Amino acid sequence: MTDTLARPAAPAPQPAPPARVRRARRRTGPVAWVLRVVALLYVLGLVALPVASVVQHTFADGLAPVLEVLTSEDFLAAARLTAQVAGIAVVLNTVFGVGMGILLVRYRFPGRRLLSAVIDLPVSISPVVVGVALILVYGTTGWFGPALQDAGVRVIFSVPGMVMATVLVSLPLVLREIVPTLEEAGIEQEQAAQSLGANAWQRFWRVTLPTIRWAVAYGVVLSLARSLGEFGAVRVVSGSVAGESQTLTLFVNDSYQEFGPDAQRAAFAAAFVLMAVAVVLIVVIAALRPREETS
């Protein structure tokens, strides 16, 4: 009895499938070849060539000018600001992403579907509109503007505004990872934990969070990539003053639009840095993906 419990009975030997069936499934038809060529051309034209050209322009005059840009006052200020804004945005995204994900999946309340739709809104509307909307609410002439000014808090043309703009456009990326994972995991593990004596905090910490950890990690990395690259909304709310309220993407844009080879070189060098960070994040995402699927 014990051994049969521990080991399922050996399966009956399976007859080998007819060879004809296997061949039919493996053959690559002309349609597959056409699709492959199209995909290849697409990737080459839209991704590989532009990326290669950025690299080529960056290092056209060797390494020295690039290093000069990367140690310049304005670049360092932009890099610091980007790190600051993206860092705060990612922390907020993680906290709100997990909290709102659980709220949306585990609780039924009036307006739940509306909330779920509203969260996705910033993804579908232009980031510029997001920026303008923030100014309309928090700018000096906006709804909360005067009150904030009286309190001595500056939101627009300052870090808080940039963080808000970044969070708005990147939070949905975290939620979109967490919500399906929570839905798929179901509620039974949490109920089992509850019947075993776990209180709400213990259930969250010991069951819910471990269940969604890879989804959270994946969503956070995605949102970090998005935060670093955010341009439109931040452009509108930041004012883009060099050395003060200029993130890396704004630095690239502003430098590129200036005249002279130095400015162009600065744009390419900063673009290269942004790209390198993006590549690193893609590698991290790729490394996270399979783990998420097996967990």
Add this chain to the structure above:
Amino acid sequence: MTHDSGGASGIEVRGVTRRFGDFVALDDVDLDVRPGGLTALLGPSGGGKSTLLRIIAGLDYPDAGTVRIAGRDATFLPPQRRSVGFVFQHYAAFKHLTTARNVAFGLEIRRRPRDEVRARVAELLRLVHLEQFADRLPSQLSGGQRQRMALARALAVQPEVLLLDEPFGALDAQVRKELRDWLRRLHDEVHVTTLFVTHDQEEALEVADEIVVINQGRIEQVGSPGELYDRPANPFVMAFLGPTTVLGGELVRPHDVEVLTDARAGAHEARVTKLLRIGHEVRAETRAADGSTPWVQLNRVQVDELGLVEGGTVWLRALVPSPVAGVAAPAPVPA
């Protein structure tokens, strides 16, 4: 039924009603589960048995009525304070924890000393025959192994009562049969008050020492497997617990029908329409003079001795009087 079931580790349900919108899942249900017993909640899908189990566990709440566990009013206690072990149909294994950590979960929550946890987990894994799988993740276990892990996990915290919701429902027939025997023997070892939900009458008859038949939110009958089978309170219980057929307007068991080759007192004439062989059993379908279609459960030897052939005429007589005499319920089609 007011014996000591509210005492030691019994469950006492009084007047429990639960509605989902217009649907009445439980209608003023009273139930006593005696301490130390192995009780089955048996009924068709949607009959309210799972809802009742979840209300006892605190995973759902009654609209009216009370639940007492081990003599304590538990109606408004959250699940974590009821001292109830719950086993889900789909295991609800903690997928990120090994088998040993799954079993240890409740003990870790209770902050038991590390040595005690280790010893208790080892003991439980031995009990459910999973010693060599302690370091595996649930995804590396079979369904039957996962369910035994879930059982060990529920038992680890020494609950007053153990509740199982269709525990073998997701397993294939072979494993299900093994686990039934095993649950029976496990219960003989640990003696915890156990209540399990099933829609499988064979499972209930084989495992439980008491069966509660529940249908359409009401309890139809409570009793030992033998009592329920031999003396069902009504046609529903009779039909749900085993095969039935209608002979001369009476509901009888098809294996309690005598087949005769000549007319005798009390026998109904019928024509054999089909002889269906199912393993060791032969099912003789007939058409009686009154237009009814009684069927009889026989074995091959009986068929040969009687010389039954399709199209032949036989006389059928009930061997025992119908326990639900006078009620002509339409017999369910045999599965």
